[in-house]
Amino acid sequence: MPTQPGELVIITGMTGAGRSxxxxxxEDLGYFVVDNLPPTLVPDVVRMVDEAHGVTRPIAVVADVRSGTFFDSLAAQRYEMSTGRPSTIVYLDASDDELVRRQEAVRRPHPLQGAGRLLDGLERERVVLEQIRGIADLVIDTTGLNVHQLTDRIATHFGSREARKLKITVISFGFKYGIPVDADYVADMRFLPNPHWVPELKPKTGQDVDVAKYVKSQPAAETFLDGYLPVLQLVAGGYLNEGKRFMTVAVGCTGGKHRSVAMSEExxxxxxxxxxxxxTTHRDLGRE
Incomplete structure (x- = not known):
């Protein structure tokens, strides 16, 4: 039987978004990790690891704007690296407000800030990273995530060596808290009757049986599911054909408590x- 090479993960994204x-x-999951590596050197690292640890050892490389002009080659290297390994680009992002708060907490300047403000550095970084974000296989918005939640997301995606399959995350959310920026598809459940206005259902959530039954028993809910599921299955097949292995489906209602939760589960x-x-994950459950 031929040896299955380990995965190559390129971690990039905004400063303060959680790359470290x-x-x-x-690294805890067994990856050989290299931080702040110019993308042009990735093939050399792969050869080194192949020789020292074998081709089955997975590798993770952190590449970001600290590499200066070397970083510009990452987009080109994405399809030209002849490493013989399956590769995934992970892009970590967060809102400017969150990034400013994190940078100020560690009291470190932004690498592109220069003599300007921290926000100036973030703006320049977003311009530099725009093309990379567009080709990333997995985009994770870390706004509002703590360290444990982010590590759980990484472990979920990369913690097993099973055959390469599309991994679908269905996330419920409340529109009043904002649409998840890492969503590939967004479905709006506000067209369904709201259990919030049913006294016995108001304090419960979409994970409760009676709330879920109320939501799914609506004729419009079944019509929606019958039409939406084939679309998701079609897209999932297309993603695999294009080499993408992650898809995030966001399902929203007003507060992220009843309709979106029940429909996400279904x-x-x-x-x-x-x-x-x-x-499944329920981003805003418990916020009300």
Missing amino acids: TASKEL IARRLAATGQDVR
């Missing part, structure tokens, strides 16, 4: 029944 946290988690259940690798 992600790389440390991958969408995930139906996708799993077709053999998809699916997980």
Whole structure:
């Protein structure tokens, strides 16, 4: 049997978005991790690891704007690196307000700040990273995530060496808290009757049986599911054909408590029944 080479993960994204946290988690998962590596040197690192540890040892490389002009080659290297390893680009992002708060907490200047403000550095960095974000396989918005939540997301995506499959995350959210920026598809459940206005259901959530039954028993809910699931399955197949292995489906309602939670669970259940690798997360559950 031929030896299956280990995965090559390129970690990039905004300064303060959690690159160090992600790389440390991958190291704990058994990856050979190299921080702040110019992208042009990635093939050399792969050859070194192949010789020292064998081709099955997975590798993670942190590449960011600290590499200066060397970083500009990352987009080109994405498809030209002849490493013989399956590769994934992970892009970590967060809101400017969150990034400013984190940078001020550690009292470190932004690498592109120069003599200007911290926000000036963030603005320049977003311009530099725009092309990379567009080709990333996995985008994680770390706004509002703590260290443990981010490490859990990384472990979920990279903690097993199973055959390469599309990993689908169905996330419920409340529109009043903002749309998840890492969503590939967004579904709006506000067209369904709101259990919030049913006294006996108001204090409960979409994870409760009676709330879920109320939401899913609406004729419009079944019509939506019958039409939406084939679309997701079609897109999932296309993602695999294009070499993408992650898809995030966001399902929203007003507060992220009733309708979006119940419908997220049902969408995930139906996708799993077709053999998809699916997980659910409820971003705003408990905020009300």
